[in-house]
């Protein structure tokens with residue numbers, strides 16, 4: 001296990017489209033373990049592989065519902081809307097108000113290449129949208145309604 005350096009939005013790689021994972025080997029498992037440790041070390045609730053410099057379609061998310069690892073995730077359903085504050089480990093100290101779906105279903109593969117499907121509401125739905133956007137080089141600041149001052153964040 002090991003902490004990886006989180007890239008900031010000044011890095012060109014954060015704006016690139018990531019490639020699908022093809023090998024479900026121990027290198028992938030090590031990367032996933034490192035990503036979870038790095039996310040927890042930074043007090044985040046989500047991290048995409050591109051944020052640690054790996055341009056592959058890999059996401060980890062941790063909410064009250066548990067820890068999720070998504071390989072090659074695709075959003076298959078979304079419904080409703082929610083508005084609220086959103087931040088990103090690659091934009092430390094910044095927050096913005098965004099509009100996201102209230103409910104999102106994601107199809108993906110797990111670390112062994114097995115198909116999984118997860119439906120999430122509220123924070124989990126928002127995190128899934130945010131992290132999957134990273135895989136296409138999109139940051140929340142690309143779709144923010146307005147940036148917030150620290151005292152406006154709940």
Ligand code: ZN
Pocket residue numbers: 087088089090130131134
């Ligand atoms: Zn982010």
